[in-house]
Amino acid sequence: MSDLLQRLRDRGWRLTAQRRVIAEVLDGEHVHYTADEVHAKAARRLPEISRASVYNTLGELVALGEIVEVTTDGRAKRYDPNAHHPHQHLVCAGCGMMRDVQLTQDPMAALPEGERFGFAVSEVAVTYYGRCPDCVAGA
Amino acid sequence: MSDLLQRLRDRGWRLTAQRRVIAEVLDGEHVHYTADEVHAKAARRLPEISRASVYNTLGELVALGEIVEVTTDGRAKRYDPNAHHPHQHLVCAGCGMMRDVQLTQDPMAALPEGERFGFAVSEVAVTYYGRCPDCVAGA
């Protein structure tokens, strides 16, 4: 994730302790934390970090395209560092766990011209819902 | 929508004035109102209707499968009376307007077995984002 920090420095970002720990928290595969989860994990390394800074930083990283904001059900938004490889999501309806998935067909191709109603369509999100192995076993 | 009221009566529902106006508000095509919008429209006919009754009734109609709850961005959930014909959504990023769309391919088929991670997958939601004709012109 020092790649990320370098890119941010190149864009004129001040590298504060808060931004550094947030970037560290958002490192890894299949990472999809809520803002509060990011705050809790960041606070283990930097106890005085505020919720406001977490929201500020997440919003800026989204605006820069370095992370993706994912909304599934009506719960809290989740933040996904896998922003440079387009993908879709598989969500557990039991525990909320989320996995990245790659589709075999481009979902944009499934929307025929006659169903576009004059819209300039630019994006598509596909979300699969089910129960993860743990939740199937536990139920 | 008297079909709906009849089905509800058959299921032992008390037909109160509140439930009747909510059912009327939720009649039509491409209807996707938030709970607050349903409340505002219902209150035009029945001024004393409470937010709690709107939330109660919407929740019950969802549980009965008579309407569908739709979450797109991180804003308020929307309620869709088009529950008996599976469909997906096209959302305007400008004004939030939402249209029903029919796809030419089953999105469930696009998720290969190797990408299911042992989940019991049961549902899929596809949401297209863009700008509606009004918002393209207005911008």
Add this chain to the structure above:
DNA sequence: GTCTTGACTTGGACATAGTCCAATATAGGA
């Protein structure tokens, strides 16, 4: 038509997710 009763409605308190702001602190250049 009246009575009865369990289901329904209501206002308001509460919960959660997120935004905003004025005061304070600090990264990084001079």
Add this chain to the structure above:
DNA sequence: TCCTATATTGGACTATGTCCAAGTCAAGAC
């Protein structure tokens, strides 16, 4: 080391949704 634009902070505030005890009423029984 100093300066200052930028970042951080705690807390107030907004939006959305849930919950509850008290009051109301739909509809079946008579």
